[in-house]
Amino acid sequence: MPRHQPNRFDAIVVGSGITGGFAAKELTERGLSTLVLEAGRPIDPARDYTEHVQPWEMRFRGYGDRRALERDQFIQKNCYACDEMGARFFVNDRENPYTFDPAAPFHWIRGRQVGGRSIMWGRQVYRWSDLDFGANLEDGHGVDWPIRYPDIAPWYSYVERFIGVSGLAEGLPQLPDGEFLPPMAFRCPELRVREAAERVWGRDRVLTMGRCAVLTRPHNGRAACHYCGPCERGCVTHSYFNSLGSTLPAAARTGKLTLRPNSVVESIRSDPRTGRARSVRVIDAESHRTMEFEGRLIFLCASALESTRILLNSRSDRFPDGLANDSGQLGRNLMDHCFGAGARGTMPGMLDRDSRGARPNGVYVPRFRNVRDRHPGFVRGYGFQGGAWRSGWGRGGPGFGAGYKRALIREKGPWRMSLGGWGEMLPRPDNAVTLDPVVKDRWGIPALKIQCTFGPNERAILADIQVTAAEMLEAAGATEITSYDDRLPPGLCIHEMGTARMGRDPKTSVLNGWNQAHAVPNLFLTDGACMTSSANQNPSITYMALTARACHHAVDLIDRNEL
């Protein structure tokens, strides 16, 4: 490609988060000059990472600037990580509006900065299996995935080896093991529940250590975790994986990367003759100046709903309903995970023991419903995430004065343990996003109108979660067990996906089995929008594996002159 044209690149990647960073790394390492467009500002870890800021250094001691949050981040503040220090990594809701029926809220949690939401993600990584990739075909919900586990397994390994994943191999078919660094340690009651579950349910219900993208030993030039706790505020030692500290630097080392922050993508222009994507229209976030960048290859990695919005807003005579939307499925089949239900209890005894250090990870119970048996009330399933802890001074309680104070300082509360379910959500065409006819964002781009509700299958899953979580705690001897369902709205699990799904048939899907748009061969989309079903595992590693796989396929096509 001619290097003298500053607005022309071999590849353009929209988004610099968990998928955009990976696309940048793979494409540049394969020799493509690559422009990464990021809507948000640059991040400087020295200035913006605040994981070691202590409560007394915060104006509201960690409660957050409530008035600012209620004014500017009235949606974002629903995310636990959008707190006094973390709020800087979440968008301003007034500048970034979207609409929904107030009776059916959807919480859209967004981060616009270099690194995207990989800065404050939950870091849990779980492979899918063919129980997941075959589910749609098996029970008829959605369309069949165009890939199966063997297609993605080597890419899971590829990603795990790069990012570093700590975990415990269990040999379970529904949750394949990966390339693990040593697992983090269990707390005493977690081991007790693990043993009790094995005693009662054998290998059907396995409580294992969370598999997370946090290093338990030095890896690829990054330091092991120092267990300070709040990863979601950043990590100056890059001990958890994010694109800012790992994939983007790798891409930069090739000399092929151009990273342009403050670049709000408005639309993608296609060539009316060939139907191919030609250029990306960008509005500078600060100057509001419009510009255009040409790319031979375009990768959409802007997050599921942002990538979908860009495609919906890229209309032409050839694509009147949005770029690559011949199927009419663009914007449909929005999924999240249903969560916020589970059980908690007190674990008696072990009062002479405690843990030391802040483990940025919990325990995990892989799916056990509809694995070998068939549940009468719902299809698919859920996994548990949870953990045990002893409360310190925060437990409060009755009393005051010298004795009360001494007890809060010197004594600890009993062990408590909680298990919360993360449930699969079925793809339904009526859970859909469209462009709002009236509302626009700060840059004049039409806002999304989001329609999304949980259905009977999700409600049945949330009900079952409360029963099985409680019975697992009970089996381990827990007392004071209470089940809960916080009735959280969809979106808040921040696993939104599915609105430009992969499929075998161009009539019913937007992307093929390589994340390539059926109708636009040089357009690839590898963020959550590509997902054909949701499974119940945290999805980021699957997005990353699909991204790496798609990048290598795209460059192979170019090398073979097939693109």
Place this chain on the structure above:
Amino acid sequence: MDRRDLVRWLSGFAAAGWMAPLPGAERVRLAELLPRSGGAAAFTPAQAALVATLADVIIPRTDTPGALDVEVPGFIARLTTDWYSDEEATQLRRGLDAIDALARARFGGTVLSLSEPNRTALLESLDTATGQPGSAEHTFARIKSLTVYGYFTSERVQTEVLKTEIVPGRFDGCIPIPG
């Protein structure tokens, strides 16, 4: 109140040899200082004196610092003016007045002026009851939780009393509690 002010404020008291449990007059003096500690618009002098008194009773100075040593009243004032909604702040102020009114009705004086047994009896009755926002009971519970939170999140208590490790460097899941 920013940290520089906090240090100046604390060292001012230390220089005055203020090491014994606070007599009532000192609490009044403390209340007068509150406006300088960021609580100017938060409370009337009587309310401010009550906040300081309650904080001192809930977490008194012992062999470790007390709530007043780590500027808990300033923290409560800051949350009242800059964090609570107008309605919540009004309820809190009304509730403080209700606590003093109760003290007067039952023992003939404000909480600050009560004998220790009378004060303890009054606050125990509030501590074991619940009430609506704006009531004496609800407000005592709120002041208590703010006092505990403000105390334990303070720099001195975190570093000198709890000895919290900011960078533990390792994680142990299940180890004996030392000594």
